[in-house]
Amino acid sequence: MKAAIYTQYGPPEVLQVRQVEKPAPKKNELLIRIRATAVNSGDWRLRKADPFAVRFIFGLFTPKIQILGSVFSGEVEQVGEDVKQFKVGDLVFGHTDMRFGSYAEYICMPENGSIALKPETISHAEAAVIPFGGVTALHFIKKAGIQPGQKVLVVGASGAVGSAAVQIARSLGAEVTGVCSTANIALVKSIGANRVIDYTKEDFTQNGETYDVIFDAVNALSVSRSVKSLSKNGIMILSAAGMPEMLRGFWISKTSNKTVLTGVISHKAADILFLKELIEKGQFKPVMEKTYPLEQIAEAHAYVEKGHKKGNVAIEV
Ligand SMILES: NC(=O)c1ccc[n+]([C@@H]2O[C@H](COP(=O)([O-])OP(=O)(O)OC[C@H]3O[C@@H](n4cnc5c(N)ncnc54)[C@H](OP(=O)(O)O)[C@@H]3O)[C@@H](O)[C@H]2O)c1
Incomplete structure (x- = not known):
């Protein structure tokens, strides 16, 4: 599959689109064909190891996780044998929490992760920028x-x-x-x-x-x-x-x-479901400024890092 990977900390150009192995779902996991992801502040901070303390968790000299991206919207392509809540063909969106890995065509997510069915009224790009x-x-x-x-x-x-x-x-x-x-x-x-x-x-x-x-x-x-x-x-x-x-x-x-x-948050399915319902009631609309193709991930990172984006920047995969 196609993915944007980085093997060293640094400027946006360290992100390179390459062919990597497609993941396979475990018994409790969904294989999701990602249609859209987003560039968030957490992504560029990890890419350049800013603050330095990032290295103590994500790799002192080189990044342990090579595929960034924490949000996604896409279609369930395969389910593990124990999966009960989702089926092949479901359109879903969510957050990978600290696993990252959504700058790619495919991702595996546990079914009890931060995932919900995508509201029908919004696009994959709009859904991806919500979580x-x-x-x-x-x-x-x-x-x-x-x-x-x-x-x-x-x-x-x-x-x-x-x-x-x-x-x-x-x-x-x-x-x-x-x-x-x-x-x-x-x-x-x-x-x-x-x-x-x-x-x-x-x-x-x-x-x-x-x-x-x-x-x-x-x-x-x-x-x-x-x-x-x-x-x-x-x-x-x-x-x-x-x-x-x-x-x-x-x-x-x-x-x-x-x-x-203050503090660092964690991602739960209940919160994604709450936001999905808010969208369906017309009380929440994702704010999106720009969309880039995955091939231009470095340009998207350079733009987001400037700190002046309006709402969100999505990536189409
Ligand atoms: N606690 C957690 O677990 C957690 C989770 C997620 C994110 N975060 C942190 O939250 C931060 C923000 O994330 P974000 O993605 O929402 O930021 P963002 O979208 O990158 O924020 C950019 C926006 O802020 C505006 N802005 C810049 N300076 C401003 C100022 N002095 N006063 C008012 N508005 C200003 C910019 O417009 P103008 O420049 O035109 O004003 C721009 O529209 C990041 O540092 C991230 O690490 C923490």
């Missing part, structure tokens, strides 16, 4: 227990995680303010934000407003400064926090009436 940002946003929003009528501020509302956070919080009845650049105001309004703040013109920490939940999806905030814009008992979500923000957040949670949520 990364969607499940990340959902995980933290559930943890924060967002209630109808609460005021929620989403920083990075035009990105993969942020655009999902805006829509999920709105579906729960929250009043959402999105923070984005001038070029993305129309996009953030179109996905349902009640208000938009252009961060190039206005600093939300200076306008006197407070929020029940502040969700920073792109690690753009000064935690100490923005925590003052939280209401009493407010919650700050730092889904993209590095170690300094995590430590700061831990200290704020211990010493004040505010809570800071």
